[in-house]
Amino acid sequence: xxxxxxxxxxxxxxxxxxxxxxxxxxxxxxxxxxxxxxxxxxxxxxxxxxxxxxxxxxxxxxxxxxxxxxxxxxxxxxxxxxxxxxxxxxxxxxxxxxxxxxxxxxxxxxxxxxxxxxxxxxxxx
Numbered sequence: 001x002x003x004x005x006x007x008x009x010x011x012x013x014x015x016x017x018x019x020x021x022x023x024x025x026x027x028x029x030x031x032x033x034x035x036x037x038x039x040x041x042x043x044x045x046x047x048x049x050x051x052x053x054x055x056x057x058x059x060x061x062x063x064x065x066x067x068x069x070x071x072x073x074x075x076x077x078x079x080x081x082x083x084x085x086x087x088x089x090x091x092x093x094x095x096x097x098x099x100x101x102x103x104x105x106x107x108x109x110x111x112x113x114x115x116x117x118x119x120x121x122x123x124x125x
Contacts, residue, residue, distance in 0.1 A: 002026035009119030020081040022096030029098045030074035038092035050105030059105040086123045093118040
């Protein structure tokens with residue numbers, strides 16, 4: 001059974017930082033892209049960041065570019081999202097996703113096969 005488990009969410013003041021982790025089990029994603037998405041109340045799930053199988057290629061939403069960094073450690077089957085300079089509009093449930101069809105980053109949710117349960121990030125003003 002494949003599982004993606006996110007951790008690291010919480011409450012932080014505007015301007016602060018959080019680091020999200022996503023640990024995969026049940027299969028290895030070392031040959032495939034992984035991504036982070038988020039969903040705020042009343043809004044659709046949106047792309048945040050994605051990373052290629054090797055970590056050499058990354059892709060970010062314009063809203064987080066320059067503030068968030070996605071990375072991965074294949075030996076640990078884990079992907080990370082470092083979030084700096086957080087803003088109240090970053091408040092959302094953050095989801096980790098993995099694909100077994102693509103090795104390079106993908107922005108569309110339909111490109112991903114596995115999803116975590118989500119972790120809440122709340123940024124206070």
